[in-house]
Amino acid sequence: MKVIKPDSTIGILGGGQLGRMISIAGRNMGYRFITLDPNPDSPCGQAADQQIISSYSDLKAAKELADSSDVITYEFENVDSNVTSLLEKTSFVPQGSELLQITQNRIHEKSTLHSYNVPVAPFLVIESENDIHKAVDCFGFPYIMKTATGGYDGKGQWIISSMDDIPNAIETWKNAGKDMIIEKFIPFSKELSVIVARNLQGQTKTFPIAENIHINNILHQSIVPARITAEQQEKAEKISLKVAESLQVIGLIAIEMFLTNDGEIIVNELAPRPHNSGHYSMDACITSQFEQHIRAICGLPLGETSLLSPIIMVNILGQHLSEVLNKISRLPPTAKLHLYGKKESVENRKMGHINFLGSTIEQVDQQIKELQIWT
Helix, strand or coil: CCCCCCCCEEEEECCCHHHHHHHHHHHHHCCEEEEEECCCCCHHHHHCCEEEECCCCCHHHHHHHHHCCCEEEECCCCCCHHHHHHHHHHCCCCCCCHHHHHHCCHHHHHHHHHHCCCCECCEEECCCHHHHHHHHHHHCCCEEEEECCCCCCCCCEEEECCHHHHHHHHHHHHHHCCCEEEEECCCEEEEEEEEEEECCCCCEEECCCEEEEEECCEEEEEEECCCCCHHHHHHHHHHHHHHHHHCCCCEEEEEEEEEECCCCEEEEEEECCCCHHHCCHHHHECCCHHHHHHHHHCCCCCCCCCECCCEEEEEEEHHHHHHHHHCHHHCCCCEEEEECCCCCCCCCCEEEEEEEECCCHHHHHHHHHHHCCCC
16 A cells, blocks of 8 residues: 655645645645645645645646645645546545545535435435425425535525525526525534544544534634534444545545434535644644644554544634734633734635633633634
């Protein structure tokens, strides 16, 4: 089995904050990095040894990345899967293009999970405007209409609450220019996520389950350990491992879930990479998700993932950044600040995060409230 040893070069498709944190973790292990991203001075480019400035669909630039790399990974799933498919024919791309193609498209993702008997929300694919009416009989109100591709942080999603919303839903579908899917609305008590690592040898490890709180469809906090029962924890971990094994994941996969009001676990979305809800691992686990991703794609044994401390990860969005910097001297001594090196601070743009650690979740939560940054 191929092992990519330190001092080798890891190529990263994508230059965002996930690539940046992969690079920082990997440089500590002795790896070198080259990233491909269209934006000069990208967050990952600041931490990598070299950045190729080009679009993700540029085959010439992709070949340059391949020629300079011993292994290639991607840091977000909106890279061109055709480029990834081409690269894996001539380069070592352990994550492969098939998983990318599945997770880039909600129809493929839901259908694939359903075929593995993984619990997902009931859904139907919109093939005509009649399906938008049909969803009322199938699911009742409300239901959720989503674009099959391109949506994140709540973009490309519409809640259909009554018959009055149907005409606008039909118009939205007609103007979308892409496939769309309808899902039954799942009432839930908590949103959870589990990150699973699987290496080239098939070894798997899960990270502690995160309880996630979203505001305006953007992740606000990840609370670890999640405030769920041991039985719910076991169920979530079992489903997550089944997903990783069924898809033959190499690297990391984040499984976002709903804990329903009656205690069931429903898988909502997948992300075949490090994930925002796993940032807590940088300061609260023996091995961070970023180091683990490198271990997995390079064929190294996976690191221990035990939780060292209760923690709440809080995202810093554009509207929070100036207040965070103004109050930096008031941060608790156990708080760990991580900024992503983005030049422009824009509302709702993820600029960084803070990991707040303490002896109990209640104590940590109080620390966050006292700062009065996130209101």
